[in-house]
Amino acid sequence: MAVGTVLVTGGTGYIGSFTTLALLDNGYDVVIVDSLLNSSKAALDRIELICGKRPTFYQVDITDEAGLDDVFSKHPDIDSVIHFAALKAVGESGEIPLEYYRVNVGGSITLLRSMAKHNVSNIVFSSSATVYGDATRIPGMIPIPENCPIGPTNTYGHTKVMIETVISDHIEAERRKAKKAGKPFEQWNGALLRYFNPCGAHPSGIMGEDPQGVPYNLLPLLGKVATGERDKLLVFGDDYASKDGTAIRDYIHVLDLASGHLAALNYLREKKPGVKAWNLGSGRGSTVFEMIKAFSKVVGRDLPYQVVDRRLGDVLDLTANPALANEELQWKTKLTLEDACADLWRWVENNPKGYRQDPPAELLEKLKASKAVKN
Amino acid sequence: MAVGTVLVTGGTGYIGSFTTLALLDNGYDVVIVDSLLNSSKAALDRIELICGKRPTFYQVDITDEAGLDDVFSKHPDIDSVIHFAALKAVGESGEIPLEYYRVNVGGSITLLRSMAKHNVSNIVFSSSATVYGDATRIPGMIPIPENCPIGPTNTYGHTKVMIETVISDHIEAERRKAKKAGKPFEQWNGALLRYFNPCGAHPSGIMGEDPQGVPYNLLPLLGKVATGERDKLLVFGDDYASKDGTAIRDYIHVLDLASGHLAALNYLREKKPGVKAWNLGSGRGSTVFEMIKAFSKVVGRDLPYQVVDRRLGDVLDLTANPALANEELQWKTKLTLEDACADLWRWVENNPKGYRQDPPAELLEKLKASKAVKN
Numbered sequence: 001m002a003v004g005t006v007l008v009t010g011g012t013g014y015i016g017s018f019t020t021l022a023l024l025d026n027g028y029d030v031v032i033v034d035s036l037l038n039s040s041k042a043a044l045d046r047i048e049l050i051c052g053k054r055p056t057f058y059q060v061d062i063t064d065e066a067g068l069d070d071v072f073s074k075h076p077d078i079d080s081v082i083h084f085a086a087l088k089a090v091g092e093s094g095e096i097p098l099e100y101y102r103v104n105v106g107g108s109i110t111l112l113r114s115m116a117k118h119n120v121s122n123i124v125f126s127s128s129a130t131v132y133g134d135a136t137r138i139p140g141m142i143p144i145p146e147n148c149p150i151g152p153t154n155t156y157g158h159t160k161v162m163i164e165t166v167i168s169d170h171i172e173a174e175r176r177k178a179k180k181a182g183k184p185f186e187q188w189n190g191a192l193l194r195y196f197n198p199c200g201a202h203p204s205g206i207m208g209e210d211p212q213g214v215p216y217n218l219l220p221l222l223g224k225v226a227t228g229e230r231d232k233l234l235v236f237g238d239d240y241a242s243k244d245g246t247a248i249r250d251y252i253h254v255l256d257l258a259s260g261h262l263a264a265l266n267y268l269r270e271k272k273p274g275v276k277a278w279n280l281g282s283g284r285g286s287t288v289f290e291m292i293k294a295f296s297k298v299v300g301r302d303l304p305y306q307v308v309d310r311r312l313g314d315v316l317d318l319t320a321n322p323a324l325a326n327e328e329l330q331w332k333t334k335l336t337l338e339d340a341c342a343d344l345w346r347w348v349e350n351n352p353k354g355y356r357q358d359p360p361a362e363l364l365e366k367l368k369a370s371k372a373v374k375n
Numbered sequence: 376m377a378v379g380t381v382l383v384t385g386g387t388g389y390i391g392s393f394t395t396l397a398l399l400d401n402g403y404d405v406v407i408v409d410s411l412l413n414s415s416k417a418a419l420d421r422i423e424l425i426c427g428k429r430p431t432f433y434q435v436d437i438t439d440e441a442g443l444d445d446v447f448s449k450h451p452d453i454d455s456v457i458h459f460a461a462l463k464a465v466g467e468s469g470e471i472p473l474e475y476y477r478v479n480v481g482g483s484i485t486l487l488r489s490m491a492k493h494n495v496s497n498i499v500f501s502s503s504a505t506v507y508g509d510a511t512r513i514p515g516m517i518p519i520p521e522n523c524p525i526g527p528t529n530t531y532g533h534t535k536v537m538i539e540t541v542i543s544d545h546i547e548a549e550r551r552k553a554k555k556a557g558k559p560f561e562q563w564n565g566a567l568l569r570y571f572n573p574c575g576a577h578p579s580g581i582m583g584e585d586p587q588g589v590p591y592n593l594l595p596l597l598g599k600v601a602t603g604e605r606d607k608l609l610v611f612g613d614d615y616a617s618k619d620g621t622a623i624r625d626y627i628h629v630l631d632l633a634s635g636h637l638a639a640l641n642y643l644r645e646k647k648p649g650v651k652a653w654n655l656g657s658g659r660g661s662t663v664f665e666m667i668k669a670f671s672k673v674v675g676r677d678l679p680y681q682v683v684d685r686r687l688g689d690v691l692d693l694t695a696n697p698a699l700a701n702e703e704l705q706w707k708t709k710l711t712l713e714d715a716c717a718d719l720w721r722w723v724e725n726n727p728k729g730y731r732q733d734p735p736a737e738l739l740e741k742l743k744a745s746k747a748v749k750n
Contacts, residue, residue, distance in 0.1 A: 095552065097544035098491065101484050105537070109476050116473065155544045162480070162537050169472035169530045177470065 003027040004269065005077040007120070009062055009111065010084030011055060012039040014209040015126065015198055015257055019082060020055050021047050021207070022258040023265075030055035031075050033068065034085065037061075038212050042355035046207040049364075052374035061085075062107035065114055072118035080122035080269065081115060082261055083108065086159070089216050090130070093155035094312055104159035105166070112170050121174070122268050124191040124261055127164055129250070129281065130157035131194055134315040136241075143250075143285070143321035146194070146277050153315060164192045168275045175274060186272035191264040196250035196281035196320045198257050200340030201347030204372050205363060208347030209254075210354030218249075218291055219340065223348035226299045233303060235288050237310035246288035248317040250281040253335035253343070263331035281320020282333040291337075298341040378402040379644065380452040382495070384437055384486065385459030386430060387414040389584040390501065390573055390632055394457060395430050396422050396582070397633040398640075405430035406450050408443065409460065412436075413587050417730035421582040424739075427749035436460075437482035440489055447493035455497035455644065456490060457636055458483065461534070464591050465505070468530035469687050479534035480541070487545050496549070497643050499566040499636055502539055504625070504656070505532035506569055509690040511616075518625075518660070518696035521569070521652050528690060539567045543650045550649060561647035566639040571625035571656035571695045573632050575715030576722030579747050580738060583722030584629075585729030593624075593663060594715065597670045598723035600678045608678060610663050612685035621663035623692040625656040628710035628718070638706040656695020657708040666712075673716040 006023055010016040011032030016039075020030050024047065032044075032055045041057065048054040056075070060067035062085045072078060086104045087093065093100045108125075115123065133151035135141040141148045152158050171188045178185035199219040201208030209220050224230040238245035260280040267273070286294075296303045326332045350359050367373045381398055385391040386407030391414075395405050399422065407419075407430045416432065423429040431450070435442035437460045447453060461479045462468065468475045483500075490498065508526035510516040516523045527533050546563045553560035574594040576583030584595050599605040613620035635655040642648070661669075671678045701707045725734050742748045 094544075095548060097541070097548050098484060098487055101480075101541050101544075102488065105476075106481050106484060109473060109481060112473055113477065155548075158540050158544065162540075165533050165537075166472070166476050169469075169476075169533065173470060173472050173530075 002029040004079050005029040005031065005075060006265065007031050007033065007071065007075070007078045007081045008055070008084065009033050009081065010039070010086065012036065012041060012043040012057070013084055015254060016084040017043040017047060017207065018202070018254045018258040019084070019261045021051055022262045024051050024053040024055065026262055029077070031071065031078060032057045033060040033062065033071055035059065035061040040210060040355040043207070046355070049206060049375045050202065050204060050373050062111050063103060065110045068111060068114035069117060072114055072120065078120055080124070080265060081111070081120060082124040082265065083111060084126040086126070088156065090154050090156045091216060091311060093159070097155040100155050100159050105162045108163040108166060112166065121187045122189050122265070123167060124193060124264050124268065125163060125167055127192045127194045127277070128157065128160045129194050129196045129279070129318045129320065130154065131161050131164065132318070133157060135318070136316050142317050143283055143319045144279065145321045146279055146324055154312065164277070167192065171275050188274070189268040189272055190275040191268055192275065192277040193260065193264055194277060194279050195257055195260070196252050196279070196318055198254050199251045199344065200253040200255065200335065201343040202255070203343050203346070204367055205346035205350040206359045206367070208344065208351065218288060219295065219344050222292065222295045222303060223344055225303045226295070226345065227348060227352055231304065233292065233305040235305050235307045236314060238307045240316045242287050242316065244287050244289045247314060248285040248287050248319060250283065250285055250319040251291070251337055251340060252280060252282050252333055253340045256333040256335055260325065260329065260331050263329040267329050278325040278329060279320040279322050280325055281322045283320055283322050285317060285319035286337060294337055295341045295345070298338070298345045377404040379454050380404040380406065380450060381640065382406050382408065382446065382450070382453045382456045383430070383459065384408050384456065385414070385461065387411065387416060387418040387432070388459055390629060391459040392418040392422060392582065393577070393629045393633040394459070394636045396426055397637045399426050399428040399430065401637055404452070406446065406453060407432045408435040408437065408446055410434065410436040415585060415730040418582070421730070424581060424750050425577065425579060425748050437486050438478060440485045443486060443489035444492060447489055447495065453495055455499070455640060456486070456495060457499040457640065458486060459501040461501070463531065465529050465531045466591060466686060468534070472530040475530050475534050480537045483538045483541060487541065496562045497564050497640070498542060499568060499639050499643065500538060500542055502567045502569045502652070503532065503535045504569050504571045504654070504693045504695065505529065506536050506539065507693070508532060510693070511691050517692050518658055518694045519654065520696045521654055521699055529687065539652070542567065546650050563649070564643040564647055565650040566643055567650065567652040568636065568639055569652060569654050570632055570635070571627050571654070571693060573629050574626045574719065575628040575630065575710065576718045577630070578718050578721070579742055580721035580725040581734045581742070583719065583726065593666055594670065594719050597667065597678060598719055601670070601674045601720065602723060602727055606679065608667065608680040610680050610682045611689060613682045615691045617662050617691065619662050619664045622689060623660040623662050623694060625658065625660055625694040626666070626712055626715060627655060627657050627708055628715045631708040631710050635700065635704065635706050638704040642704050653700040653704060654695040654697050655700055656697045658695055658697050660692060660694035661712060669712055670716045670720070673713070673720045
């Protein structure tokens with residue numbers, strides 16, 4: 001019997017798919033809703049290839065309340081939600097903010113309404129380190145602890161802060177209401193996971209990030225430079241106050257991030273703490289130039305880049321202080337930047353078209369022979 | 376010909392109806408959308424009685440995008456929106472936060488989407504002093520200036536901050552986009568009006584606040600104590616750090632508030648400043664006990680009250696520094712607390728059932744004879 005059943009919104013996306021894999025690997029049943037706006041159903045095949053189990057899938061947008069209601073009705077065993085579904089391009093969020101507010105904030109309100117109707121009261125929310133904005137503005141806040149003042153510098157970050165607030169207010173109101181009525185108020189719990197820069201891929205080489213359209217994160221872009229699909233990497237600003245002038249980020253391997261979600265979910269189910277925020281990061285900051293160097297080393301040659309203007313809303317340093325998650329969730333990152341680079345390169349080399357093409361047959365044979373995959 | 380045509384959301388509500396009156400009195404045409412959830416169509420009759428003009432009315436909820444689209448399509452002459460429609464009970468917002476987020480935040484996103492589709496690009500938004508939260512937490516911030524850090528202490532306040540952010544991001548994005556395309560970017564403008572405690576009624580005695588259900592603001596409650604409909608006033612806390620222990624608020628006569636909206640709208644249309652926030656308040660703080668005394672004086676007898684616990688989310692002092700609005704909008708309050716108390720009492724005495732009953736025939740005759748009303 002399953003440990004529990006989790007609805008994963010955005011479960012075919014990058015972090016959603018890896019978290020689904022971690023959940024299935026740890027005895028949970030998973031139901032996914034995803035609009036497929038920026039992801040592919042092929043992620044389901046890869047998940048099944050790797051772990052031998054397939055999540056249930058519905059193509060439902062989180063702004064579609066009737067669609068969500070229908071999924072909850074069909075799966076009364078769902079006891080928790082991990083909520084990834086969102087628009088996530090920082091630059092685009094400054095161009096079409098209304099759409100970001102409608103989908104991210106409006107969609108989260110809709111999801112919570114539907115959860116409430118179906119008595120599902122645990123939610124792990126995919127927040128972001130961008131809620132802190134430019135933490136260097138406040139002395140002593142790098143690496144960033146959870147009590148760093150909130151102050152996002154872009155619309156994407158604003159949506160994350162708003163959703164954190166909506167979840168917190170809702171859960172606290174439900175707890176007060178249930179407590180007053182003498183009902184079990186402890187069932188309402190929320191984890192706000194503020195994560196830093198997810199990167200890397202599955203070590204098998206058959207599962208990774210596959211953004212539709214132009215990617216906007218550093219490592220996927222470097223991957224496309226390495227394959228020749230892009231002629232150079234654009235570095236947004238080399239006039240930051242870092243050692244080499246480029247912006248500092250805390251890169252976290254997607255497998256570590258997925259295990260962080262699992263740890264948070266287990267914590268909610270066991271400790272029933274109400275609403276809590278945790279940073280998921282390595283605690284180690286790397287500059288853009290350091291990342292270029294690390295990835296170039298894995299690829300075996302120097303990758304071309306060009307320095308251009310800073311991007312609107314970008315900040316100098318986003319390095320996590322992950323002490324709270326280390327302690328309370330008994331979780332910490334295990335994989336290195338070198339692991340992430342090697343895994344990403346294996347993914348990119350074997351899947352130049354991402355999920356739009358099957359992985360090489362010889363790779364699959366090798367993986368099956370070595371029992372690195374279960375199916 | 377009209378100066379312009381304004382869509383007023385929530386135009387049958389308290390402040391919405393007085394602003395509609397001010398707009399009509401100043402040459403604007405007005406189209407109202409209102410759900411009538413907490414207001415009455417009778418407000419339209421009173422507006423017409425007083426000024427001789429009747430706004431166009433549609434019963435449309437701001438969360439209904441097709442309904443809004445239909446209104447904009449029928450009225451291509453609408454060039455600006457004054458946006459009041461919202462759930463507004465602070466206490467209730469802590470009990471059903473999701474509904475507040477859905478209606479207030481979701482509804483505002485929907486309204487802006489519909490405006491964008493119909494090229495309506497001026498918005499005056501009914502924000503609130505509650506966005507500042509407990510300004511006494513920061514030295515030197517009473518009376519409160521617009522640059523006081525934002526920090527609401529309740530869900531209602533959170534919704535106002537979120538809507539301010541959505542409007543700001545949207546207008547700034549549209550300006551950037553239009554500027555880049557060489558188009559007239561100045562057409563996108565927004566006024567965030569943070570107002571303090573609206574009170575009072577029309578001096579004619581036929582138009583005022585008529586909340587459905589139990590009122591939750593001080594003067595309307597005092598009115599109901601004076602008529603005997605309620606046996607006493609509940610005073611929420613007398614242990615605040617004020618001179619008499621009760622909370623301090625900046626009461627502003629609804630006629631002054633309405634003229635502030637008109638001033639902000641004219642400013643947007645003339646100066647095209649982008650997005651700006653203004654406090655609308657008198658700059659004078661009064662305690663609950665002072666208000667009881669002032670209203671008792673108008674009524675001619677002491678009104679009974681009982682001190683109970685503080686309300687969740689209430690703060691010590693919300694007094695405005697209205698210098699910016701005084702200067703930029705060339706607007707300031709003209710009416711006193713005594714005016715507000717006298718006008719409210721005239722409204723309550725003549726309309727014990729609010730808009731559910733016509734005003735006394737002799738009052739109407741008298742008003743017509745003295746030309747205090749135009750119809």
